[in-house]
Amino acid sequence: MSEEAGEFDHKAFLGSLTTGPGVYRMLSAQGDILYVGKARNLKRRVASYFRKNHDSPKTRALMVQVERVEVTVTHTETEALILENNLIKAHRPRYNVLMRDDKSYPYIHLSGHTYPRLSFYRGTRREKGRFFGPYPSVASARAAISELQKLFKLRPCTDSFFRNRSRPCLQYQINRCTAPCVAYISAEEYARDVENAMLFLEGRNQDVIDRLIARMETASEALAFEKAAELRDQVARLRQAQARQYVTGDQGDFDVLAVARHGDIFCVAIIYIRGGRNLGSKTFFPRVSMDHEEREVLAAFLPQYYLDRDAPREIITAHAVPDAAVLEATLSEKAGHKIGIRHRVRGDRARWLKMAAENASQAVASRLATDRHARQALDALAEALGLEEPPRRMECFDISHTSGESTVASCVVFEEGAPASQDYRRFNMRGETGGDDYAAMGEALERRYTRLQKGEGRLPDLLLIDGGRGQLSVAERVMEDLQVDGVTLLGVAKGQDRRAGQEQLFLSGRKAPLILPPDSPALKLIQRIRDEAHRFAIAGHRHRRSRSRRSSPLEAIPGLGPKRRQQLLKAFGGLQGIRQAGVEDLAAVKGISRALAQRIYDEFRLE
Structure with missing residues (x-):
């Protein structure tokens, strides 16, 4: 100075x-x-x-x-x-406490249609209908939507998909929708399901249960026992959902914030309570360049976080915040109603505060254990693709075959930038896909995400497809058909010389391909995932091909057991003799009927 x-x-x-x-x-x-x-x-x-x-x-x-x-x-x-x-x-001054600024948070949206759509929503809330949230992450919003579909069976499909249906889709078949698109449910009954869903999202679970019990008793008195049993099962599912949600006795809306520290790493953990329901938690790692106390980091974090988004009526903090009165007044004026910031709480709120502190401590420990390069690569990938937050779970698909023989699709999974090999999957393609990579990719994606839509696993944040715009279009079509929402799709095409570092990235919704510098940490992570999918697909293809070539064609013929195979091989001296024999010659062998002889003859003609 x-x-x-x-x-x-x-x-x-x-x-x-x-x-x-x-x-x-x-x-x-x-x-x-x-x-x-x-x-x-x-x-x-x-x-x-x-x-x-x-x-x-x-x-x-x-x-x-x-x-x-x-x-x-x-x-x-x-x-x-x-x-x-x-x-x-x-x-973004060097000596200020800086938080990573997520542009928007996910909400659940119930549209304003006659048959409202239940969907994941992110962005400015200008659409007609009701919004519920915000949810701390895409995963928590998806989990809530999945729960609602199981409980109330509201349609998740887009308007164009809804208007053009002539028969129910997969969601109806897996009991996640009542098929209003083909009038399988009346508008009045659907509206009742919508109202119950809104009560559930507001935390009024008991009101919904009471309504369903009353309807169940009415149906039973009217001898509509099938309907009564359906309502009974719905009440049971609601009670299970209520037990999982950690519902507090207080039906208020509030956020709970705590800070943990290890050396120069600070973590702010937020638990979101809406209508007494725990919507989940989120952790932030603000950039702190100098020695600060926890309360200073929290005081710097609060205005950066809440001045750009809707604040709940109450914010509970683990430490007293300097100038809290000024922030309260500012947030209250912005919201049009009073917002309070408190740090001395009892009862349920004190328990939530303890949980937030535990979340913050656990997040710091996990971050210390996580490879620093992996974190940097995920951050770089989010920035390169314009994502709201780093993709925590990624899946990549690849196809491998030899001139259409033994086609295998691979699905590899990465969690926090590292392989999650226990979640890897292979799909043996059926004969009709042959050497058609597009058809094989479509079949693999459909089989994979049909299972995930049924609740057999977790959806990824980012789905990578080994291929260009054509393969990406296949993925977009499958995701539209299955009504999978909130997953970013990325096609990874090799460059002109098919050399590493020249990849073209086709992001769904973007016309021009994205080309990253060869030394980009984001590109290196993409290459690593793509190469792992390629390796896993080739290994599966080679194994399947070797098995098919080791096995005898006689084993594939229905009705031809081990003993009859031995008799055939003994009578004709081996496969070559069987291959050259006619139907009459084959039928002359003991135990071989004319119909079976015809099947054996046809099998060798199809080779």
């Missing part, structure tokens, strides 16, 4: 400062913003930085680099808080 003549004179500068509220910016000699802060009293706050002795190492490190200070005077502390938040997000 220079005080030479002609340069920044902090004494004269401090003498000119107002005692009102505002925002100050610490700048380096190159003009880079090092730190942004707000103050109720600008003169007092900025002057505190220019004392000779500072107890805080972070302040000493900052002031060594500060060349000048700029201020913006505001009318109120609320304006200062908002401006500070905007400047931090715009410039």
Whole structure:
């Protein structure tokens, strides 16, 4: 920090400062913003930085680099808080606590149609209908939608898909939809299911159960025992769902935040409670460049997080937050109703706070155990593809065959950037796909995601297809047919010379291919997943091909057991003799009927 003549004179500068509220910016000699802060009293706050002795190492490190200070005077502390938040997000100063800014959070959307659609939604909530959430992650929103489909069987399909149906789709067949597209349910009865679903999403589970029990008793009195049994089963599923949701006795909407630390790694954990229901949790790892206390990190995190999204009526924190009253007033004015920030709680709220602290500690431990390069690659991949958050679970498909023989599709799974080999799957293609890679890819995807839609596994965040735009189109069609929502699709095509580093990436919804630099961590991760899928497919194909070539063609003929095969081989001296024999010759062997002889003859003619 220079005080030479002609340069920044902090004494004269401090003498000119107002005692009102505002925002100050610490700048380096190159003009880079090092730190942004707000103050109720600008003169007092900025002057505190220019004392000779500072107890805080972070302040000493900052002031060594500060060349000048700029201020913006505001009318109120609320304006200062908002401006500070905007400047931090715009410039991302080195010495501020910075959170990774997810652009939007997933919601569950019930559309405003006669037969409302239940769907995953992300973005500005301008569509007609009701929104429920926000959910902390795509996985938690998908899990809630899956639960709702099991319980209330609302349609998940798009409007165009719904309008053009002439028969029920897979969702009806697996008992996840009542097929309103073909009028298998009346509008009145469907509306009743929609109302129950909304009550369930609002946390009013017992109201839904009471309604269903009343309907069950009415059906029983009317001797409609099949309907009564259906309602009884629905009540049982609701009670199971209620037991899994950790429903609190308080039906309020609130977020619970706690901070954990290990060295220079800080984690903020949030648990989302809506209508008394636990929607799940999310963890953040803000960038902290200097020594901070947990409460300082939490105080910096709160405005960056809540000023750009809808806040619940209550925010519960593990530590007292400085200037909480200013943030409360700002959030309340923005929301149009009172929002409170509390840290002293009892009962259910205290238990949630303890759970949030445990989540934060566990997340820090997991992060320390996770390979740093894998985290960097996932972050780079999210940035390259424009994803809201790094893809935690990824699947990749590849096809392998020799001129159409023994076609095998592979599915490899990566969790947190590492192979999850226990989730790998292979699909032996049926004969009709032959050497058609598109047909084989479609069959493999359909078989895989039909099972996942039935609840036999977890959907990925990112699905990679080894191939270009054609294979990607096949994947898009299958996902549309199965009504799989919220999965990002990416085709990975080899470059012109089929050399590593020249891959073209075809992202669903984007016309032009994406080409990443050869040294990009994101590209290297994609190559690793693609190569693993390729290796797994080739291994499966070779194994299947060797098995088929080792086996005798006689083994594939129905009705020809081991004893009859031995008699044939003995009578004709081996396969070559059987292959050259006619139907009459074959039928002359003991135990071989004319019909069986014809099948044996036909089998060798088809080779």
